[in-house]
Amino acid sequence: MHLFLTSFFVGFLVLSNIISVKLFDLWGLAILPAAAIVYVFTYPITDVIGEVYGKKAAQQTVKAGFIVQIFASIFILIAIYLPPAPFFADQDAFSAILGGSFRVIIASLTAYIVSQFLDVYIFHRLRSKHGSSKLWLRNNASTILSQLVDTTVFITVAFYGTMPTSALLALIATQYIFKVFVAIIDTPLVYFLVKKTKAAAKKEAETTSISA
Template sequence: MLMYLNALFVGLLILSNIIGVKLFSVGNFVLPAAVIVYVVTYLVTDVIGEVYGKETAKKTVKAGFLTQIIAMIFIMIAINLPAAPIFEKQAEFSTILGGSFQVMLASLISYLVSQNTDVWIFHKLKAKHGNKKLWLRNNLSTMTSQLLDTTVFITIAFYGLPWSIILGMIGTQYAFKFLVAVIDTPIAYLLVKMAKREKHSTSTGAEVTS
């Protein structure tokens, strides 16, 4: 289960960086497309931290950071490879993926701040409450870290836009993330239950084998 959670975490990170250059609107509100993906990463690290411990969650965060850097390097290489004569979309390819570097830089900085804050708050509350009140540490750690993430990410990724738009995007995106954090609480309980069951069956099988 841990392998799948780590794979999901890293996959969502890379995907959010790629699609983050697109803005979409809901009524009068403007949001980056990454918001529909990145918000789930906090749920994943909370589940990993709850079942496998703080150090494992921190390793997942570090792995995600390194993976994003590697992805940026390979995207840069891909953009600068000489285009074949039959490939007529080099300009579009460069515009879309090249435009994501500012987004990726914003993501890296906000990622380090918010994900480490999430793990820290989550385990401070876990140390206080033990295995009780998962809903509290899941929501409080996520809501706090996502406020940091949203502010840092939007400010850097879309620097140059009018501040009225940037502040509006921060408020709108955080409101969306806040709502998702509340909604995903039952999912957190379900994933934790599944992971603990799988971890228990694995450890029991290892004991029987030995």
């Protein structure tokens, strides 16, 4: 089950980087990157892994995601610069969609590594204080605080100097509000996944014990 969750985590990360170039209008309330609808679910996954398998397992998942993102960026860059076939007419579109800018890539990786490790740290500080109770508190507190850092770091590093400060702050605020909303409503999902993961982990342990 740990491998299954880590696979989803890494898959969501790579997917969010690919679709981040698309901006969508959220009912006229905010303009958000399409990545927002995917990336927000990486935090509950690390919370579930940390709750069931421990802090070290959650940190390893974060590290794995960081390494995969770097390799994905390298291979995408290689794919962009491979000479196109004579009949391939979409090279410019391919480069525009997948290329991104070096500054945005750095912003994404920086925000990711800082916020995800902060999420794991806050989650386990609260768990050491409350034990196995109050999962809702550590799930929401860790996610909401780390998402603030993620949003602020990414938008600041990626766009500072390219737009007025007021627009920059508005972008941070609208994206953060959306992420907080998702964090709150996904709490039942975290409880469900923790229950299922604990059951799977127990079954795996029993199977291993019998095999031994």
